[in-house]
Amino acid sequence: MKWSFRIGSPFGIPVRVHLTFLLLPAWYGAVVWKQSGSMEAVLEGLAFVLVLFACVVLHELGHALVARRYGIPTRDITLLPIGGVARLEKMPDDPRQELWVALAGPAVNVAIAGTIFLLVQIGASITRLDAVSLTGGSFVARVMWVNILLVLFNLLPAFPMDGGRILRALLAMRLDYSRATQIAAVIGQSMAFLFGFIGLFSNPMLILIGLFVWIGAAQEANMVQMRHSLSGIPVSRAMITDFRTLAPSDTLAGAIELTLAGTQRDFPVVENDGVVGMLMQKDMLAALARGGPDVAVETVMQREFEVLQASEMVETAFQRLGVRRASSAPVSSQGQLVGMITLDNIGELLAIRGALDRTHRSG
């Protein structure tokens, strides 16, 4: 089952809502109902959540559109209860570009809050902007405050918040990228610890945020460590060159035979010397359960897949697999199929690199 559904594609970027995001209006509606007991207030509360949701989408679009200016496409934007996530195809390598991409999101909320502030100042409505809380006060004023909160929250110098990326980008202008990430991750985890600690004595919500930040910081540090280990290795040196292929007209029975005879799980499907698809093991198993072994490979294979170049770096190959959530991809050199890269294969490479690093240090 798919846990998110698409609600539109502004600027050609699909915006998806994760089902758990719907917890937010439900929770907020319940809070307002408990406070006021009026249906009108609940409806206004739901309208407020909708506007908040629009502000989060605009924030993510800010990241996505600046990334696009640097030639980096965004696969989609997903809204989760904890905020939005813009899935960029990759992060810019130039720290200056990463800085602008990270700043663009919060800048959108500053612009929204600033515009509201000006409009309210100009307009005759003398709302006391300071006399509101998140569930009371004038609607417009609340939208302004929630945007200010979004800016403050996102600028916390901790991954996965924008502030963490900004801090890393600033450090990376002077230091090595993986060193900069380590420092940013340590700062993020110290903050996460502080949140959790304060949360113990005050708001349990802070413990949750602390946990979320802690995990985000650790993930980012691991990711960069891994990219560091993979850097400088071309795909041609890491790929599997001993592999089997299938033809589109082959049946799944043939694929089963090859699977059982070796260790290969996914198979490139080749026609007239070109790769026309990838038969992934999970699709094969699903198709077997549905239609049995006589189904043709071409009806089950994936027609959209990454084709890696033998000359590209394993680091970018890994990123491309990650974005597509693929476990393997064919490797081509001058239009010819020359190998395959799988996640297992990259994992082995990392293990070997790690072992070599240790012998270097102890030797």
Ligand code: ZN
């Ligand atoms: Zn952001």
